[in-house]
Every structure is written in C-alpha cells, then in structure tokens.
Amino acid sequence: MTVRVQASDFDVSRELAALRAGDRRVGAVAVFIGTVRDINDEATIAALTLEHYPGMTEKALVAIVDEAKARWDILDALVIHRVGELVPADQIVLVAVTSAHRGEAFAACEFIMDYLKTRAPFWKKEATPDGVRWVDARASDDDAAARWNAAPGTKT
Amino acid sequence: MRDAPVDTLTLVYLARLRDAFGAATERVVLPPEVTTAAQLRAWLAARGGSFATELAAGRAVRIAVNHDIAQPDTPVRPGDEVALLPPVTGG
Numbered sequence: 085m086t087v088r089v090q091a092s093d094f095d096v097s098r099e100l101a102a103l104r105a106g107d108r109r110v111g112a113v114a115v116f117i118g119t120v121r122d123i124n125d126e127a128t129i130a131a132l133t134l135e136h137y138p139g140m141t142e143k144a145l146v147a148i149v150d151e152a153k154a155r156w157d158i159l160d161a162l163v164i165h166r167v168g169e170l171v172p173a174d175q176i177v178l179v180a181v182t183s184a185h186r187g188e189a190f191a192a193c194e195f196i197m198d199y200l201k202t203r204a205p206f207w208k209k210e211a212t213p214d215g216v217r218w219v220d221a222r223a224s225d226d227d228a229a230a231r232w233n234a235a236p237g238t239k240t
Numbered sequence: 241m242r243d244a245p246v247d248t249l250t251l252v253y254l255a256r257l258r259d260a261f262g263a264a265t266e267r268v269v270l271p272p273e274v275t276t277a278a279q280l281r282a283w284l285a286a287r288g289g290s291f292a293t294e295l296a297a298g299r300a301v302r303i304a305v306n307h308d309i310a311q312p313d314t315p316v317r318p319g320d321e322v323a324l325l326p327p328v329t330g331g
Contacts (some may be wrong), residue, residue: 118331134330135254136330137252137254137304137307137323137325139307140304140307140308140323143307143308165330165331176331177330177331197331200330200331201328201331202328203328204328204331205254205325205328205330206328206329206330206331207254207255207256207326207328207329207330208330209255218255218256218259218326218329219329220329221300221327221328221329222329
C-alpha cells in the first residue's frame with residue numbers, strides 16, 4: 085500500500101506500472117483520477133488551493149485503504165493526493181487498486197474515493213472572479229460514503 | 241509540536257478556521273475543569289468573537305486529538321496536539 089500527499093504532479097502510467105510491477109496475480113486495475121473543473125457552484129474557477137493537515141491526513145488515508153482491504157480481496161492500492169495551488173485541468177487525486185478480478189477493484193476504488201471525500205483532512209479554497217472562498221462540504225458526498233454502510237463488501 | 245512545554249496543549253486551526261481565528265497554532269494552559277474535547281470546544285467558544293461564531297453549538301467542526309478524530313468525551317491533556325477541523329473538501 086502506498087499513500088502520498090505531494091505538491092508535484094503525478095504520471096499515471098508510471099504509477100500504475102509501479103503498482104502492479106511483476107505481480108502476476110493481478111487481473112484488474114481500477115483507477116480514479118480527480119481533476120480540477122473550471123466551474124464550481126456556478127462560479128468560474130481561476131485556481132484552487134489544496135491544504136492538508138500533515139501527519140493526520142496521511143494517517144487517515146492509510147486507515148481508509150486498510151478498511152478497503154478488510155472489505156474486499158484486493159492485492160494493492162495507491163492513493164496520491166496533491167496539495168498547493170492548482171488550476172483547471174490539473175490532476176488532483178489518483179486512486180488505483182489491483183485485484184484478481186474487476187469487481188473487487190472497482191468497488192474498493194470507489195469506496196476509497198467516497199471515504200477520502202468525507203474523512204480525509206483536505207480543504208479546498210477557490211479563487212473566483214468574486215474573490216477567494218473556502219469550498220463547502222457537500223451533502224451528496226456524505227450520501228455517497230454512507231451507502232457503503234448499507235452495502236457491506238463482498239469479502240467473506 | 242512535540243517540543244511543547246509539558247504544561248501546555250497545542251491547538252491547531254485549519255483552513256477556514258485558521259483564517260477566522262487569525263492564527264495557525266496556539267499554545268494554551270487548560271484550566272483544571274477542561275478535560276475533554278467537548279469542554280475544550282466550549283471553553284474556546286466562550287472567548288467570544290470569531291471563536292463564539294465558528295464554534296457555536298451546531299456548527300460542523302470536528303476535533304482531532306493527536307491526529308485521531310475525537311468524540312465529545314475524548315480526554316484532552318497537556319502535551320496533546322488538538323486540531324479544529326472544518327468539514328473536509330478534498331478529492
């Protein structure tokens with residue numbers, strides 16, 4: 085398992101190659117990449133500043149990946165989240181999961197992302213034409229995370 | 241943060257709360273009656289001003305004690321690092 089919080093961009097191809105390097109058990113790699121949109125809540129976004137809480141954020145990400153490993157038969161997982169100033173079209177976050185079969189990889193990848201959105205200490209500040217504003221949390225993200233309580237993983 | 245004097249507790253204010261309180265960290269000496277996360281929150285809110293506004297009952301603020309999310313009855317002690325976190329918005 086690898087969890088990284090970094091200011092620099094990431095190379096998806098290289099990260100995926102490293103994640104499954106030489107592991108012949110892998111039959112599926114599920115990947116999510118989050119990127120910066122140019123519109124949020126009807127405002128034009130010029131730039132986004134991502135902040136985290138060093139130490140706690142990494143610990144929270146490890147706990148989320150551990151939870152995914154407990155729920156599904158996955159082989160490995162990678163989470164990279166960027167911090168600092170980003171602009172539209174930049175990559176923000178990468179979640180990649182390997183498993184023998186696609187069902188486990190898809191589910192674990194989505195679970196990690198839903199929990200990251202609601203539990204990992206990151207905060208976004210947006211620069212819009214009207215000034216700078218902290219982004220509000222979304223109820224839809226809470227709903228997305230909550231559905232995993234009702235639908236436990238397939239691991240038995 | 242680990243070099244804090246033993247009689248003080250380090251407060252960490254993150255994101256919007258750092259802007260509202262005008263500081264990223266602060267060291268405080270707790271009065272004897274403040275021993276839990278909920279009591280610490282109420283003690284800070286009693287300062288008034290932006291502390292009262294941001295930490296009013298019902299405002300979504302989470303507290304982390306030494307990097308773990310706290311419950312209202314989680315103990316807080318001198319030497320701890322206690323962070324006040326607005327709702328998270330990563331990803």
